[in-house]
Amino acid sequence: MTSHGEGIEDEQISRIENGIATDCHGGIETVICTSPSIICLMQKLIAELIGTYFIMFSGCGVVVVNVLYGGTVTFPGICLTWGLIVMVMIYSVGHISGAHFNPAVTISFAVFRRFPWSQVPSYICAQLAGSLLASLTLKIMFKITPEAYFGTIPTDSNVRALVSEIIISFLLMFVISGVATDNRAKIDFIVKSTPINVDY
Template sequence: MEMSLSRRTAAEFLGTFWLVLGGCGSAVLAAAYPRLGIGFLGVALAFGLSVLTMAYAVGHISGAHFNPAVTIGLMVGGRFPARDLLPYVLAQVAGAIVAAGILYFIASGSAGFALSDGFASNGYGAHSPGGYSLFASLVAEIVLTFGFVMVFLGATDLRAPIGFAPIPIGLALTLVHLIGIPVTNVSVNPARSTGPALFVGGWALSQLWLFWLAPLAGGALAGVLYPLLVGARPVRATVAPRSTV
């Protein structure tokens, strides 16, 4: 049964909130914790687990996009109605901003916290963890988003095993972060990038354009190529464990 738009956007808000709180929270609060920090691997796992867990929780409501690039990819691929694009994206961005606000409040409780440390914002050039150039960062974000959205499209295809989609999607996001954290801190998600950038301001806002442009381009490319790869477009599927609506 099709859920109302209000319920679906509420689920997208909640899912994106959890993604940003879990993923960015692990980067800000736990990545470099003295002696017992979780490091890049832990942050990558946190992003993947946040998507996996919330996809099982609300995937049957909204499809568990939690990411404008995923929504664009599904729309371009003919599996999501264009009329719902803006409400989904607004809900995702709102969830990311609220999560970043709560994370800022928590992190500010430590005397050693400073927004100048980056607050898990995405960046290129001087603000890339590894000093990667704008062009290298652009290519990385397009390609990594393309791969992630391809996995999403394949895992939610009705021809794939039903009920397991959150697992490959979560693992794909983990893999994306293992590859890309040194390059840009990894976006592949404009909403995830927007939340922290609004609090950091300055350079983070001035570079935010790339973390909208590149993921949306990568997601749209996946939406174009996936139907060409697999043939006729299937009936729309979700990541829900028991639903194929």
């Protein structure tokens, strides 16, 4: 026998899977978006594009600056930049799009029935567009030659590098899924797009 709360949760999950939404942002009415779902989806895609753009622009940009200008930023500075820009973008647009910023996160949410599969291709396209625009911006801003390659090259075999990436990606998805999709987690605004009420 299920409780009333569990019944409501099952109904909400069913509506998410079918792409049905009764409102745009968890009951918050805004001037731009009131009820049409297509407008809400467009706002989410723009938020994903902007968030991904600034994450890639800042994260990759700090690597570019570090390589071009003699390691002035240092490795801890690069790590700090990536962490801070992700946090800033989650707080900035997380209430609109859910702050995925990564196709792996979008797919994971869909697998765990917290995101409609019908919106997955749109989200992935917005994320790819944001990252490509950020890369293009950096290419225009800095004099980047083929010799000045900023990517990471495996120091061992490609198979070991691939296995390492799979393990690290699994860890990332494991943490995000545990924190953002579990109803007992405190930060459920990332998935449910509900506002945080702060009493001053």
